[in-house]
Amino acid sequence: xANKRDENREDLKKRLIDAxxxxxxxxxxxxxxxxxxxxxxxxxxxxxYNAFEDLDHLILHxxxxxxxRLGAALEASVPQGAGPKEVLLALAQGYVDFAxxxxxxxxxxxxxxxxxxxxxxxxxxxxxxxxxEQIIRPLGVLRADLDEADLEQRAKTVFAAVHGVVYLALxxxxxxxxxxxxxxxxxxxxxxxxRGLAVS
Amino acid sequence: xANKRDENREDLKKRLIDAxxxxxxxxxxxxxxxxxxxxxxxxxxxxxYNAFEDLDHLILHxxxxxxxRLGAALEASVPQGAGPKEVLLALAQGYVDFAxxxxxxxxxxxxxxxxxxxxxxxxxxxxxxxxxEQIIRPLGVLRADLDEADLEQRAKTVFAAVHGVVYLALxxxxxxxxxxxxxxxxxxxxxxxxRGLAVS
DNA sequence: GATATATTTTGAACGACGTTCACGAATTTT
DNA sequence: AAAATTCGTGAACGTCGTTCAAAATATATC
Numbered sequence: 001x002a003n004k005r006d007e008n009r010e011d012l013k014k015r016l017i018d019a020x021x022x023x024x025x026x027x028x029x030x031x032x033x034x035x036x037x038x039x040x041x042x043x044x045x046x047x048x049y050n051a052f053e054d055l056d057h058l059i060l061h062x063x064x065x066x067x068x069r070l071g072a073a074l075e076a077s078v079p080q081g082a083g084p085k086e087v088l089l090a091l092a093q094g095y096v097d098f099a100x101x102x103x104x105x106x107x108x109x110x111x112x113x114x115x116x117x118x119x120x121x122x123x124x125x126x127x128x129x130x131x132x133e134q135i136i137r138p139l140g141v142l143r144a145d146l147d148e149a150d151l152e153q154r155a156k157t158v159f160a161a162v163h164g165v166v167y168l169a170l171x172x173x174x175x176x177x178x179x180x181x182x183x184x185x186x187x188x189x190x191x192x193x194x195r196g197l198a199v200s
Numbered sequence: 201x202a203n204k205r206d207e208n209r210e211d212l213k214k215r216l217i218d219a220x221x222x223x224x225x226x227x228x229x230x231x232x233x234x235x236x237x238x239x240x241x242x243x244x245x246x247x248x249y250n251a252f253e254d255l256d257h258l259i260l261h262x263x264x265x266x267x268x269r270l271g272a273a274l275e276a277s278v279p280q281g282a283g284p285k286e287v288l289l290a291l292a293q294g295y296v297d298f299a300x301x302x303x304x305x306x307x308x309x310x311x312x313x314x315x316x317x318x319x320x321x322x323x324x325x326x327x328x329x330x331x332x333e334q335i336i337r338p339l340g341v342l343r344a345d346l347d348e349a350d351l352e353q354r355a356k357t358v359f360a361a362v363h364g365v366v367y368l369a370l371x372x373x374x375x376x377x378x379x380x381x382x383x384x385x386x387x388x389x390x391x392x393x394x395r396g397l398a399v400s
Numbered sequence: 401g402a403t404a405t406a407t408t409t410t411g412a413a414c415g416a417c418g419t420t421c422a423c424g425a426a427t428t429t430t
Numbered sequence: 431a432a433a434a435t436t437c438g439t440g441a442a443c444g445t446c447g448t449t450c451a452a453a454a455t456a457t458a459t460c
Contacts, residue, residue: 005427005436012438028316034418044439049419110372111311116228120373128374156375157365157385164364165357172310173320174328175356185357189393196392208408208456234447244410249448 013051013061015041021062021105028104029059029112059112060124066105071130073098084138085194091134092162092190096183099166107171110163132159142197158193165189213251213261215241221262221305228304229259229312259312260324266305271330273298284338285394291334292362292390296383299366307371310363332359342397358393365389 019040023032034055038045052058077094078087099106114120135155140146146154165186169177177185219240223232234255238245252258277294278287299306314320335355340346346354365386369377377385 008427008437030313030316033416035416045418046420046440047438050437055418111313113230113311116230125374131375153377153381153385154388156368156377157389159375160365160368160377161361161389162364164362164367165360167364167367168356168360174325175331175359177353177356177360181353185353188354189357189361192393192396193389195396196394233445235445245447246411246449247409250408255447 009051012041012043012047015043016048016051016058017061017065020058021065024059024062024108025102025104029108032059056112056114056118059108060120062105063109063112064124064127066102066109067127067130069102070095070098070106070109071133074130074134078134084141085191087138088135088158088194089187089190091138092186093183095162096166096186099170100179100182103170110167111171131163132156135159139197142194154197158190161189161193162186209251212241212243212247215243216248216251216258217261217265220258221265224259224262224308225302225304229308232259256312256314256318259308260320262305263309263312264324264327266302266309267327267330269302270295270298270306270309271333274330274334278334284341285391287338288335288358288394289387289390291338292386293383295362296366296386299370300379300382303370310367311371331363332356335359339397342394354397358390361389361393362386 016037019037020032022040023036032055034048035045037058038048048055048058052061074091074094077090077097079090082090132152132155135158136151139155139158140151143151143154165177166182168175169179169182169185216237219237220232222240223236232255234248235245237258238248248255248258252261274291274294277290277297279290282290332352332355335358336351339355339358340351343351343354365377366382368375369379369382369385
């Protein structure tokens with residue numbers, strides 16, 4: 001059997017991702033240290049570089065999990081048999097709730113940067129589709145005139161607008177919305193966008 | 201005269217900020233190294249810590265300059281004697297242009313983080329007002345029903361929404377809008393927001 | 401203007417960090 | 431069971447931000 005190796009390998013990877021996820025959730029991307037993670041995972045410092053290309057790629061795997069959880073949370077937040085406006089409002093509030101409830105992991109999703117010139121692997125880029133996937137259908141109902149490509153582009157814009165409000169509220173201490181009024185402001189934004197979109 | 205000291209001090213500070221600004225503009229926040237900056241400024245490594253509390257506070261001063269330039273750019277982008285909608289559209293496009301034309305300095309504005317628990321000084325937080333200052337008046341015309349506090353809050357939301365689209369387009373390679381369609385999408389967003397806002 | 405005092409400049413040294421690598425242990429193949 | 435391959439190990443390296451004692455310079459005092 002040539003798979004004791006693979007088993008151990010996969011097991012180590014999982015332990016490392018678990019440990020990294022816990023560290024990020026507890027103290028943010030900045031609090032993630034190779035020595036801590038490997039100690040938590042019960043392996044030597046160098047073993048990390050056997051399992052992953054480097055620390056950045058370990059973070060990519062943590063972010064991969066977060067995107068899956070976010071996708072599931074958004075799906076669960078959509079009410080059954082509701083109109084497009086209710087769906088979009090519910091998605092936005094679901095996004096706010098996820099960001100508030102998983103602040104450091106959500107923040108790692110958008111604050112992590114690979115070194116200049118290094119591109120994220122395609123499998124990871126594809127995972128970001130959950131961010132706009134659920135927006136497309138209800139938006140398509142409001143904007144039956146747009147073709148598929150324009151619709152997808154407009155969904156990205158709608159997501160980015162909501163994300164911008166949430167992001168500045170939670171991470172940029174300067175022009176940010178206080179947390180208490182964040183749900184209200186996001187709702188106002190989505191409602192305004194929908195009213196505006198539906199007409200044109 | 202007790203000010204040869206102060207003169208030298210201010211001169212060194214200026215040289216350090218100049219050097220840091222050039223380094224950030226050339227290679228981003230990540231490319232900013234204490235040894236490079238002090239070499240560029242023509243002083244010893246330790247002198248940086250005499251002039252500023254640490255590297256983070258030097259970056260704060262670079263960001264301070266960027267905010268001033270951004271404020272001036274936004275002011276210049278507003279057409280004379282135009283209606284509120286034209287003003288808001290022009291401000292948004294001015295913001296896009298500034299971000300595109302000063303990418304790394306603009307990006308430093310939002311990607312720089314102080315260590316956990318350290319707050320930016322009040323003078324610097326106040327400088328961020330340029331981001332919403334010009335939005336308030338035209339928005340107040342569209343929403344005469346809002347009181348001052350709500351108006352300011354709504355202006356932050358409008359800024360954050362536009363910023364979100366620009367930010368994801370320029371820095372998040374995943375769900376980002378291609379640069380070519382960014383002006384169009386920002387215009388669509390602002391128009392939709394205004395139509396929606398004007399009604400409610 | 402000379403001496404004393406206060407401040408600043410200097411760069412070697414420190415500790416933290418990500419990453420590498422030669423070696424020994426473990427696993428797979430023959 | 432021996433040979434070959436792969437993996438785990440942790441000391442060592444280079445880079446970084448930051449500190450600090452000594453040297454240099456500026457100010458204050460007479």
